Amino acid sequence: MSHFDEALIFDPNGGMPRLLEIMRALRDPDHGCPWDIEQDSASIAPYTIEEAYEVADAIERQDWPELEKELGDLLLQSVYHAQIGKERGLFDFDSIANTIGDKMVARHPHVFGDESRNKSAAQQTVDWETIKAQERAGRAQHGVLDDVALNLPALTRAVKLQKRAARVGFDWAETEQVLDKIREETQELVEAKALQSHEHVTEEFGDLLFVMANLARHLKVDPEEALRAANAKFTRRFRSIEAALSERGKSPNESDLEEMDALWNDAKRIEKAARSPDVA
Structure with a gap:
């Protein structure tokens, strides 16, 4: 690994330059990791999506130490794609950062330009969509x-x-x-x-x-948010069924729909009572 900056790679405070150097070493065709070398942007795209969901999951659970780790995992995905792009002569991490920087400046003329900041959030959303439409037109996306x-x-x-x-x-x-x-x-x-x-x-x-x-x-x-909440509610109530059956010395396989449905309704009543003490 002599042609890499080993001091930087093993520096626990190396920050972004360290991560970029680690990825460069992992992708090195002579000294890198065989699995990492074989990947391309298409093969790691599913991992990128998965990591984004894990970030959202940590936020929903308000697990802030876990969020730090998941954000790191997601950042690694950007670094991975950037290294592949650099190897192919398409882009690199700096060009990616510059591109998003340019976009943020262009889309916030009320912060970085001459437009007034005295706008409602709704008006800023309208302005944002107008700018995006202009960008699409510039890319010949009609x-x-x-x-x-x-x-x-x-x-x-x-x-x-x-x-x-x-x-x-x-x-x-x-x-x-x-x-x-x-x-x-x-x-x-x-x-x-x-x-x-x-x-x-x-x-x-x-x-x-x-x-x-x-x-x-x-x-x-938000339908995704609503369905996630419904999934969580179903999981919570079904676990209540399992717990109640366990107290009876049974498992769901040893029960039937009538019994489990009654336990479901019990869990539902308990939840409603917990939300509103006045509910009978």
């Missing part, structure tokens, strides 16, 4: 939906697609119209199920989910 990332979580991407379409007037004016569409799509799903066509059922189920995402947008609800 389609309204052109740069909505394909690999976003499906519900999040659905909302982003709908927001883009809404900007040009392709949207329902009233929430009740979205509810009507949900009823329509639900009926179409029932009809598809009756035909026993899995392909048709899948299509109609997707349509229903898409409209549900639209309802979330109209209600100003």
Whole structure:
């Protein structure tokens, strides 16, 4: 490893230069790690997504020491992509940092330019979207939906697609119209199920989910956040069922739906009572 800066690599206070040097050593074709050398941006993209979710998880749990570690893992992903880009002559870490720096300055003229800071958050959001539209036009992305990332979580991407379409007037004016569409799509799903066509059922189920995402947008609800909360609630209540069954000397496999449903309702009543002491 003599052609690397070993003093920097083993310096616990080496900061960003240390991490960049470590990645350069890991990717070295003669002295690096065989696994790291074999990777490319496509092969590590799933890890990048996973690390972003783990950052969000630590924040949701308010585990700040864990957040520090997860942010480091996510930063490593950026360093990894930067090293691969440098090897291919495409970009490097400095050019990435400069690009995002330029973008932040350009998108905040009320901080770094002559525009007034005396704006509401809503007006700043409108201004931000206007600047982004100008940037897309400069990149010859003329389609309204052109740069909505394909690999976003499906519900999040659905909302982003709908927001883009809404900007040009392709949207329902009233929430009740979205509810009507949900009823329509639900009926179409029932009809598809009756035909026993899995392909048709899948299509109609997707349509229903898409409209549900639209309802979330109209209600100003983040569907991913709402579903995460529902997942957490289900997990919490099912664990209550397991605990109650354990007290009876049983496991879920030794129970039945009627018993578990009754225990579910018990857990539900306890949660409601805990939230509101006045609830019977």
